[in-house]
Amino acid sequence: MKKAGIILDRDYKVGKIDPRIYGSFIEHLGRAVYGGIYEPGHPEADELGFRRDVMKLVKELGVPVVRYPGGNFVSGFNWEDSVGDRSSRPKRLDLAWFTTETNEVGLHEFVSWAQKAGSQVMYAINLGTRGPESARDIVEYANHPSGSKFSDMRIANGAKDPFGIKLWCLGNEMDGPWQMGQKSAAEYGHVANEASKMMKWVDPTIETVACGSSSSEMPTFGKWEYQMLEQCYDSVDYVSLHRYYGNPTGDTPGFLARSMDMDEFISTVVSICDAVKGTRHSKKTINLSFDEWNVWYHSKEQDREIHRRDRWGRALPLLEDIYNFEDALLAGSILITLLRHADRVKIACLAQLVNVIAPIMTRNGGGAWAQTIYYPFMHASRYCRGTSLVTLTDSPVYDCSDYENVPLIDATATLSDDGDVTLLCVNRDMKEDFELTVDLRSFGQMRMEEHIMMHHDDVKAVNTEEDPRNVYPAAGPGGKIDEGKAVIRIPALSWNVIRFKKI
Numbered sequence: 001m002k003k004a005g006i007i008l009d010r011d012y013k014v015g016k017i018d019p020r021i022y023g024s025f026i027e028h029l030g031r032a033v034y035g036g037i038y039e040p041g042h043p044e045a046d047e048l049g050f051r052r053d054v055m056k057l058v059k060e061l062g063v064p065v066v067r068y069p070g071g072n073f074v075s076g077f078n079w080e081d082s083v084g085d086r087s088s089r090p091k092r093l094d095l096a097w098f099t100t101e102t103n104e105v106g107l108h109e110f111v112s113w114a115q116k117a118g119s120q121v122m123y124a125i126n127l128g129t130r131g132p133e134s135a136r137d138i139v140e141y142a143n144h145p146s147g148s149k150f151s152d153m154r155i156a157n158g159a160k161d162p163f164g165i166k167l168w169c170l171g172n173e174m175d176g177p178w179q180m181g182q183k184s185a186a187e188y189g190h191v192a193n194e195a196s197k198m199m200k201w202v203d204p205t206i207e208t209v210a211c212g213s214s215s216s217e218m219p220t221f222g223k224w225e226y227q228m229l230e231q232c233y234d235s236v237d238y239v240s241l242h243r244y245y246g247n248p249t250g251d252t253p254g255f256l257a258r259s260m261d262m263d264e265f266i267s268t269v270v271s272i273c274d275a276v277k278g279t280r281h282s283k284k285t286i287n288l289s290f291d292e293w294n295v296w297y298h299s300k301e302q303d304r305e306i307h308r309r310d311r312w313g314r315a316l317p318l319l320e321d322i323y324n325f326e327d328a329l330l331a332g333s334i335l336i337t338l339l340r341h342a343d344r345v346k347i348a349c350l351a352q353l354v355n356v357i358a359p360i361m362t363r364n365g366g367g368a369w370a371q372t373i374y375y376p377f378m379h380a381s382r383y384c385r386g387t388s389l390v391t392l393t394d395s396p397v398y399d400c401s402d403y404e405n406v407p408l409i410d411a412t413a414t415l416s417d418d419g420d421v422t423l424l425c426v427n428r429d430m431k432e433d434f435e436l437t438v439d440l441r442s443f444g445q446m447r448m449e450e451h452i453m454m455h456h457d458d459v460k461a462v463n464t465e466e467d468p469r470n471v472y473p474a475a476g477p478g479g480k481i482d483e484g485k486a487v488i489r490i491p492a493l494s495w496n497v498i499r500f501k502k503i
């Protein structure tokens with residue numbers, strides 16, 4: 001058995017974990033809304049048409065914030081279409097996904113859904129085909145108490161109390177040629193500055209997220225962040241990061257190392273934010289919102305086929321990636337990476353939540369079930385609140401296609417406000433178990449409460465409606481604690497959650 005060691009110290013902290021790093025995302029895309037969270041007539045539908053079975057899975061997942069309504073969709077969206085009498089809301093062609101949006105679910109309905117789910121709404125405004133004026137208007141509509149055109153319109157539409165939406169995205173992926181209303185960094189930075197300024201004049205309690213690059217692979221990555229922040233540094237609070245990974249060649253060791261790319265991406269954006277801070281002699285620090293992350297590649301060919309057959313369809317089954325076991329391992333390493341950067345990453349959204357590159361799947365008229373990636377997310381959201389700890393890890397390493405020195409044991413630890421420690425750990429070794437020693441001496445007397453472990457012999461194994469627990473967490477082999485040092489067995493190729501309780 002291979003060996004690895006971890007040293008933790010209760011005083012060596014990365015920082016407080018903002019619960020919003022366990023956010024997710026619902027876009028008006030595919031079957032995320034229609035056939036996902038909403039399906040009137042379904043046996044599980046509530047009085048508003050929202051599926052109770054989906055809601056149950058969302059609540060168990062633990063998602064404190066949900067980004068909405070896009071995504072690429074938002075760059076052609078008129079928010080006014082989504083409020084008021086539902087029977088007279090317009091049907092619109094959505095040029096992001098070449099489908100038809102009926103606006104049957106809009107702002108009021110989504111806010112009700114999010115309230116039931118226990119989630120805050122992170123609302124994205126359209127800075128593609130629209131600008132600061134409509135941004136100002138939607139903030140007035142959503143957050144102003146009463147006595148103005150848009151707040152009174154909200155009241156007339158049935159919501160006496162303001163929605164109190166605190167977090168706003170200033171557009172989406174505005175650097176991308178696929179985006180409606182793509183802009184240069186300077187153009188976007190200027191518009192984002194004006195929009196954010198006016199939105200905050202309407203409601204000074206809100207926070208705004210400026211669009212960073214749509215991926216670290218964009219040719220303008222780096223320059224985009226720098227140039228757009230030069231325009232809007234003083235009026236925004238966060239910069240967004242988006243990143244999706246895939247394994248089209250079946251290279252599992254290379255795929256599992258992709259969280260190293262994410263780590264570098266975060267560090268680079270932090271450096272750029274701080275460089276702009278330096279040039280401005282500013283006291284303000286811009287933090288990060290990693291508001292789109294996931295694995296996305298399984299459905300690409302299927303989507304091309306759907307679009308060949310059906311352009312402008314409603315609620316087409318787009319981006320329906322079926323996740324396998326190795327995807328869950330990478331999702332685990334991504335969560336570990338986000339926690340390692342908890343001092344600067346304050347918001348993150350697993351993209352997305354239901355049906356569209358999602359941890360939760362549904363069948364129209366049928367069941368709802370959890371995909372493999374659901375479990376690492378649920379564990380992190382449930383057990384890793386409080387403080388992120390510096391996790392000194394001594395692990396054997398491997399080299400792969402894109403990276404050298406990839407640690408076989410990828411781990412991070414958190415300390416709850418009650419003094420309990422949770423260790424998250426991925427064993428990237430395809431064949432060998434590890435004996436992992438965790439030095440917990442600085443925490444006083446601890447006992448090992450639980451070892452949750454997820455493994456499957458087949459990296460391509462998936463969950464389905466018929467077999468929803470094919471890839472499913474179980475009790476791990478655990479271990480013992482002796483004189484403040486825990487020794488735990490970590491099976492080959494596995495996701496692990498080890499919970500230590502203070503005695």
Ligand code: AHR
Pocket residue numbers: 027070071072073172173214292351352
């Ligand atoms: O999440 C799917 C899409 O990915 C989003 O609409 C867009 O922002 C990104 O390119």
